Amino acid sequence: MWFIMVQILKQLHSLLLNYKNMGKITGKVYKTTNGSPAIAYTNGITASTTQTQGQQPLTACINQISVCANNNDVVTLPAAIAGTYCTVQNDGAKTLQIFPASGETLGQGIDTSMTLSTLKTAIFFCTVDGTWFEQAPDITGATAKDWMLIGRSSSNDSIAVDTRIEFNTVVAEASGLSLISLDTTTNIGRITLTGGYDYEVTTGLRIGDAGNDLAEFMWYDVDGTAEVTTAIRGSGDCNWATTGDQPNAFAVLSPSSDNDYELHGYAIVNSPVMAADWSFVFIKQM
Numbered sequence: 001m002w003f004i005m006v007q008i009l010k011q012l013h014s015l016l017l018n019y020k021n022m023g024k025i026t027g028k029v030y031k032t033t034n035g036s037p038a039i040a041y042t043n044g045i046t047a048s049t050t051q052t053q054g055q056q057p058l059t060a061c062i063n064q065i066s067v068c069a070n071n072n073d074v075v076t077l078p079a080a081i082a083g084t085y086c087t088v089q090n091d092g093a094k095t096l097q098i099f100p101a102s103g104e105t106l107g108q109g110i111d112t113s114m115t116l117s118t119l120k121t122a123i124f125f126c127t128v129d130g131t132w133f134e135q136a137p138d139i140t141g142a143t144a145k146d147w148m149l150i151g152r153s154s155s156n157d158s159i160a161v162d163t164r165i166e167f168n169t170v171v172a173e174a175s176g177l178s179l180i181s182l183d184t185t186t187n188i189g190r191i192t193l194t195g196g197y198d199y200e201v202t203t204g205l206r207i208g209d210a211g212n213d214l215a216e217f218m219w220y221d222v223d224g225t226a227e228v229t230t231a232i233r234g235s236g237d238c239n240w241a242t243t244g245d246q247p248n249a250f251a252v253l254s255p256s257s258d259n260d261y262e263l264h265g266y267a268i269v270n271s272p273v274m275a276a277d278w279s280f281v282f283i284k285q286m
Contacts, residue, residue: 047073047092053099053111061086068092071178071194072115077124080104080132085125090116095178098122104130146179147284148172150191156273159207159265164189165217165274167263167281180283187262190222191283195257198286203234203248203263206275216267219251222260228253233266252286 041062047069048055055074061084065075068090076099077086090096096116100106106114106124114134116122124132153169166189170182179194193199201219216235219228234249253261263281 064089068094068096071095072097080126087123089121145285146174148180150281152276159272164262191261195255199253201251202282204280206278218266220262220264
């Protein structure tokens, strides 16, 4: 009789442990060949192209993402249980998006994701149920934004009506992010913006050479084959020191998919050129 009761109690205890551990990381401690401890890991993980919370759930303590084919492809962390940790290593080609489990947080808000640049690693630990804290500096939170400062190097660039103004160099840009790119080889001066985000674009052009040269310029939507409607045209002339400040083009761009933009000449007087020095475009994710 006692034997039967002991077996029943053991089964109940096992069931309680299984219930308590539901949703926890399943990694266990193993021994390596030299006897040192090693935590269970999963490698060769492919981030989900369905970019929503809950996709590609992680289950190990250490998780190596080998394939991240698109920016913001997704993995989802296990439930945050006090005393656990989870490492995510992004060896994919694109920026990885990491979600918490449903109803939980990574410190950026309930159900809000964070991103991890390619060839970077993030370590999460939990001291309070439902909240993951990120320990390593490689993670990019919801407040981090991409930006790029571009300019003109080496020589001036002639400005003509309905012709792309050729900014040809990246002066500086955000580290590890890839939402903004500049074509410096084929369609020089063409800017590509990743869809699904809002961007603010500001220009500053120095116009030369003759005293009566004047140029007006506008932002052009390459894919839409039309002037950007959410933008202000800019202008500049050689007499800026005596004729007062000239407005520069400003735009707010919100492409729903990846889209190309160019700064075009709109109206000119004489033969204006954009000076290589002092001229710039600054693009930032809003």
